[in-house]
Amino acid sequence: MSQPLKLGIAGLGTVGTGLIQTLTTHAERLRTTLGRDIQIVAVSARSQGKNRGIDIGRYRWVADAVQLATDPEINVFVELIGGEDGVAAEAVEAALKAGKHVVTANKALLAKHGIRLAQLAEERGVALNFEAAVAGGIPVIKTIREALLGNEIKRVYGILNGTCNYILTTMEKEGRPFAEVLKEAQERGYAEADPTFDIGGFDTAHKLSILTSLAFGTELAFEDIHIEGIQHITPADIEAADDLGYRIKLLGVALRTPSGIEQRVHPAMVPKHSAIAEVSGVTNCVAIDGDFVGDLLLVGAGAGSKATASAVASDIGDIARGLVLPPFLTPTSQLRPYTRAMLDRHQGAYYVRLTVYDRPGTMAAIASRMAEQDVSLESIVQRRPRWALPGTGARPAPGTLTPVVLITHETTEEAMRKALAAIERDGKVAEPPQMIRIEKL
């Protein structure tokens, strides 16, 4: 049996305690399959005395995470503190410089400093593993870095934020508005007190930036991501989507195009009869389109103490087995510069919901504006308002509002923006148009 692998764990929140549970519960299994022991030798956290439901008394306590990072006894520094700068960044950098392997779940840190840290790891010949940073327990980093080696990846996308998916799923199942469901999610602990980071799409964007770099061998480009959140999705959109055979999901999408890489986070329509549409509640998923493997979809728990700890344990196992890879698959010296594909050139179909004045000529005007931009329509649904019984011949009172839902054939984002701007200028709509991209699966 080889020497034990010695860990220092910084951060004993939900993931840290989950990790200690995994490593202790499955110590025997790990010993058998790895041929060596995994030992936790020291830990660090903000508060030593806090009740965590596990006994940390048997591990050496190091008050300062940065000091733990360079502790002579440890082989691997496990960073579960969080935050894009501050102690986490300092400690990870110190660990790598000291020639320690690093395992982290910190997506914000990686989205901001990932390449620089990867470069450090490569120089020192140590691992920088971060399976838990994207989609929790789903082994997407391993899949891209190892399993899909013989593929050129064309697109990677997924449902990467459990809070958003929980809110959208609940809105759909219960027909309730966004604000109400968000409030309930906050009360139940599924959403933060300040939910902007999740519902605004920023958390998804952090994770997407990491996947993009891995999948396409380019520099990280978090700043270049087009980000829209779910706060403007209404029950009317969800219902109309359902009628038309779609479900609305917050997706992060990275796509290789002839003019560069398109990175976007936004609510998207996906076909109701697809596996991704059935990914509900806090569950996450990641889809990868490779030129040889075809379409691969991974579905699982995107967060939570145990699932995230499972991913961290996998990273530790790889180190125990002596596997040290360039963190972003392509060595940093050979990463290509990132070229941003302008979203105006995005090609796809669109869902549009308009709130129009129910007057003669309105539909004709809308259809003309679409035609001017060469946007052809796959379907138009204008529902009879509830007050108008069939066959009564009742006419709307002047100024009555009625919803119109359009699905376009494939077109460009630029054409859509121009057409909708013209429709708004015409004064035919009472509210800004709602436009949702349809993602082709």
Add this chain to the structure above:
Amino acid sequence: MSQPLKLGIAGLGTVGTGLIQTLTTHAERLRTTLGRDIQIVAVSARSQGKNRGIDIGRYRWVADAVQLATDPEINVFVELIGGEDGVAAEAVEAALKAGKHVVTANKALLAKHGIRLAQLAEERGVALNFEAAVAGGIPVIKTIREALLGNEIKRVYGILNGTCNYILTTMEKEGRPFAEVLKEAQERGYAEADPTFDIGGFDTAHKLSILTSLAFGTELAFEDIHIEGIQHITPADIEAADDLGYRIKLLGVALRTPSGIEQRVHPAMVPKHSAIAEVSGVTNCVAIDGDFVGDLLLVGAGAGSKATASAVASDIGDIARGLVLPPFLTPTSQLRPYTRAMLDRHQGAYYVRLTVYDRPGTMAAIASRMAEQDVSLESIVQRRPRWALPGTGARPAPGTLTPVVLITHETTEEAMRKALAAIERDGKVAEPPQMIRIEKL
């Protein structure tokens, strides 16, 4: 840059040619990410002259696969010949004995000789990798062997045969009977001329036996798998399933129970609103329930030249990176003996379709027989026959047959078998009852 990794490839059918395509198309990508070249140095197949759409002239030709297996120039022997014995088995054994790494896609060989070959590989310190043997392009072996290291796996199951899933999906979409859809699948090349191996569930069982051993650390036990095929599924079952909120899939299921391991291959009902229910056509999926990761689902192409080649390339990449693991994760010396859980003890809900004589007392008799075995019913559907218009008070002619569909609450297989046997003995049914297990997701 390290020394190139040198391959000998035996078998140039669809997977072999797909592999050569992957390795040549992505030679640059492999060199960058692996830091070394992957070189095909020699190949072997039944016919040298056959047109394969790729140029094999630049590789050294070795007529005898067994000779190629021990070729002094190669580091890795790639076996894509197939078959549980014969040349494939002989060549793989020879390669391992000669200290060559082996990559194979041969599930039949592994299901029969896997442990013995793994033992050989472990003794020689070489890899025996077989990602392509189960579920084609889906990286399920890597996921179990590496990503889920910190988990005890409770159940592994999936749709592992594309032919069966294509037939069931087509039967459902087009409302056509099994025999007709099978014939069409044969004409289109989706099913073999002798389809027994696929539709009888044997191919699924081969793959399942490998997953079971990996997931539970036990000896291979292909012979102990309970196997039922899809040939008895009727459009009536598919329609009734749909009405009740289910879809029928051929599943391979391995489950850890208190009395041992339950391994079964059979058509199963899965909830219509689940990601697995949306796995349609030739697509495969594998679900893994781990105690830390929770439920993980992988969906992708289970067969085909390119997808399978992607998996083989992944295995080769691991070897190029120096990763050599015990083939079945647990070293063979520490594999536990396999204890079979008797299917009679299986616990679950059941779908039953009976064709009964439409006579007074029939339903009462059926319900009593179920009650005698403590089987409680969740739902009973007896449809009015088409000829009986509502409100006519028309009574069936003596001997008229009518279908009755039952869904039970959770019970045991033994109770179900006894209840159905009693119902048959009572002479209330015109055909043997159709019983389909409902898999709890």
